[in-house]
Amino acid sequence: MVVDQRSDAGLDRLFQAFADATRRDIVRRVTVGEYSVSGLAALYTMSFAAVQKHVAVLERASLVTKEKRGREQIVRANHEGLQRARRLLDEYEAIWRQRAERIADILAEN
Amino acid sequence: MVVDQRSDAGLDRLFQAFADATRRDIVRRVTVGEYSVSGLAALYTMSFAAVQKHVAVLERASLVTKEKRGREQIVRANHEGLQRARRLLDEYEAIWRQRAERIADILAEN
DNA sequence: ATAGCCTACAACCAAATGGTTGTAGATCAG
DNA sequence: CTGATCTACAACCATTTGGTTGTAGGCTAT
Numbered sequence: 001m002v003v004d005q006r007s008d009a010g011l012d013r014l015f016q017a018f019a020d021a022t023r024r025d026i027v028r029r030v031t032v033g034e035y036s037v038s039g040l041a042a043l044y045t046m047s048f049a050a051v052q053k054h055v056a057v058l059e060r061a062s063l064v065t066k067e068k069r070g071r072e073q074i075v076r077a078n079h080e081g082l083q084r085a086r087r088l089l090d091e092y093e094a095i096w097r098q099r100a101e102r103i104a105d106i107l108a109e110n
Numbered sequence: 111m112v113v114d115q116r117s118d119a120g121l122d123r124l125f126q127a128f129a130d131a132t133r134r135d136i137v138r139r140v141t142v143g144e145y146s147v148s149g150l151a152a153l154y155t156m157s158f159a160a161v162q163k164h165v166a167v168l169e170r171a172s173l174v175t176k177e178k179r180g181r182e183q184i185v186r187a188n189h190e191g192l193q194r195a196r197r198l199l200d201e202y203e204a205i206w207r208q209r210a211e212r213i214a215d216i217l218a219e220n
Numbered sequence: 221a222t223a224g225c226c227t228a229c230a231a232c233c234a235a236a237t238g239g240t241t242g243t244a245g246a247t248c249a250g
Numbered sequence: 251c252t253g254a255t256c257t258a259c260a261a262c263c264a265t266t267t268g269g270t271t272g273t274a275g276g277c278t279a280t
Contacts, residue, residue, distance in 0.1 A: 016125070019122050031202065050268070057267095070278075071277040079206060086203060099141055148255080156239070156240090157239075159241080167237095180246095183256080
């Protein structure tokens with residue numbers, strides 16, 4: 001009935017952050033190399049402010065960090081967020097496999 | 111500049127589906143056992159229609175399937191969706207590790 | 221010091237989300 | 251057949267999301 005409310009807001013933000021192609025692309029890029037916000041903005045057809053917002057969403061989801069360097073803001077990938085998302089999906093996978101085993105056991109009993 | 115990204119609507123739907131605690135709970139439950147839509151609805155404080163919508167979101171994201179049985183609609187976990195999401199996160203993880211190796215190599219050169 | 225970049229942030233808008241209530245069609249139990 | 255149950259779906263509402271433009275402030279380079 002009551003669903004784990006506490007840390008769920010973090011997971012909501014995490015998966016919400018992944019639910020946009022532009023944001024997934026940003027995560028990919030900043031994992032490989034360093035980009036300023038404007039460096040990222042140059043990659044897409046949308047406005048600078050729009051990209052800025054996408055980066056903010058990723059930052060709130062712990063998928064990215066920003067660090068001021070001179071007048072630029074450098075965006076870097078944050079492994080924590082990715083790991084957390086992966087752990088959750090791994091949990092689901094584990095549950096699935098348990099179910100598969102249980103079914104196999106039932107069939108084996110016959 | 112050009113956003114090569116096949117703006118994968120399927121992935122958008124997938125992660126969007128995970129971005130809600132109720133929906134994550136539904137996925138967990140239907141992986142373990144069988145539930146009708148109303149059986150699921152009984153678990154939460156929200157209305158039947160709201161749960162129905164959540165199930166629809168999960169179905170469109172390929173995380174769940176529905177099958178009519180008498181007057182009920184049985185909801186089952188669909189492994190495909192989960193696998194697809196996991197594969198994407200695994201890709202990101204692989205990119206991260208490549209980066210880590212590359213950095214280690216650069217350090218080793220000195 | 222001035223001009224030009226980089227960023228932050230506010231205000232606004234359209235569309236999507238997450239919820240509600242209400243209505244109606246199937247199906248099952250008695 | 252009648253009534254209860256399960257589902258589907260429409261209409262509505264408030265909030266969030268993803269985008270825009272505009273304004274202002276902090277650095278940098280000349």
